[in-house]
Amino acid sequence: MLSLFVAFVATNILYQGRIQAEVRDILFRNGEKVIEIYQSTGSDDLISFMKAFNGTAGTHIQLYNMEGMPLLEERIDIENRYVKTVITGGTTYDIYYGVNPHLPFVGMPLEVDGESYALFLTVEGNKVEEEIMNSVSFMYVIILFFGSLLIIIAARYVVSPLVRLTNATKKMAQGNFKIELPTKRKDEIGVLSASFNEMARELDKLDQMRKEFVANVSHEIQSPLTSITGFSKALKQKKMSEESRIRYLTIIEQESERLSRLGRNLLHLSHLQHDQYQLNLSTFRLDEQLRNVVIGLEPQWSSKKIDFDIQLDQITVEADEDQLKQVWTNIINNSIKFTPLQGSIIVEGTKKNNLITISITDNGVGIPKDEQKDIFKPFHKVDKSRESSIMGNGLGLSIVKQIIDLHHGNIEVSDGPEGGAKFIVSLPQQYKK
Incomplete structure (x- = not known):
């Protein structure tokens, strides 16, 4: 105006x-x-x-x-x-x-x-000139009035969604992420509203993940602590056989180790997710590293009489050797856990156009289709009952995914040819800085 x-x-x-x-x-x-x-x-x-x-x-x-x-x-x-x-x-x-x-x-x-x-x-x-000047002045007044009116209407059209956006951000600051702004407009305001809705959905997902993470950590900590507390009280009883005492102490030791593994894995995952984390790069033979990991896990797979079929090309890679060893250890260890007695695991490795592909396939119980996209989330377990018969806290594959991402690689999971699970890891032969 x-x-x-x-x-x-x-x-x-x-x-x-x-x-x-x-x-x-x-x-x-x-x-x-x-x-x-x-x-x-x-x-x-x-x-x-x-x-x-x-x-x-x-x-x-x-x-x-x-x-x-x-x-x-x-x-x-x-x-x-x-x-x-x-x-x-x-x-x-x-x-x-x-x-x-x-x-x-x-x-x-x-x-x-x-x-x-x-x-x-x-x-x-001149009367005519006076009338012309009066008409021009009147025209200017009309333009001023209607122009101001149109500007007010246009301002409300622009400001109204901004006011809604401001109110939405205030609600979001209070922790309410279930917000949906209208996005019928096709201009910049509409694009901004659509981006805000997308951000609200992502923040809502992150908030749910945070809540689930806290609940899972609490559960993983509470379960062994309950066992340790209960069996410690039982050990106070004077009339107890030596066999029972040894069994109780063994359970306390196992639950303590479980807590220790949980703490180490949480620290490892947090360390990998830190923005300033730097990989310790070196050039080494990846095929030899995979064979050494399989040999190191021999006590686990030999006790279940699992047959290993290793088909690896000679592959040299530039990467963090210790972290990649953790990747293969976690994946192969999972395959051993869920592969039945006298089952089989196939480890394959190829290199093509500076891209390395490693696949690890088992004929175990497999992973349901609807859960394959979630297995890399922290604490996600296909075994919903969380039975302690299969040791683990649901952090191993999250650590694997984080390490692969740091190497600018990719990891996928699918059904194996015999009903098990197949993990496919793709890595650049030379680390891209």
């Missing part, structure tokens, strides 16, 4: 300024013609000559003598300061505020027979 008002005032001033400048030039030219004609005719009666020209072409004339007295009957009262300026040989221009106000006038010196006169010319008030 302020801009429209300034534009109205500025336009009005510029318009009037141009009109007045044009009228001033016309009056000066008319005055010069009057003087030129008078001098060329050689008329002796100056007053009669001026009376004859008065009113010609809408121009009114007034003549002043050296004493500042008007010599014509024309009702044009010019201030004495203007008359004195012209009598002394100068010219003047201003707006006349007499009977017909707001009319411009000019003053020009005239010398006749050694006497100085002041010739003033002004224009005749």
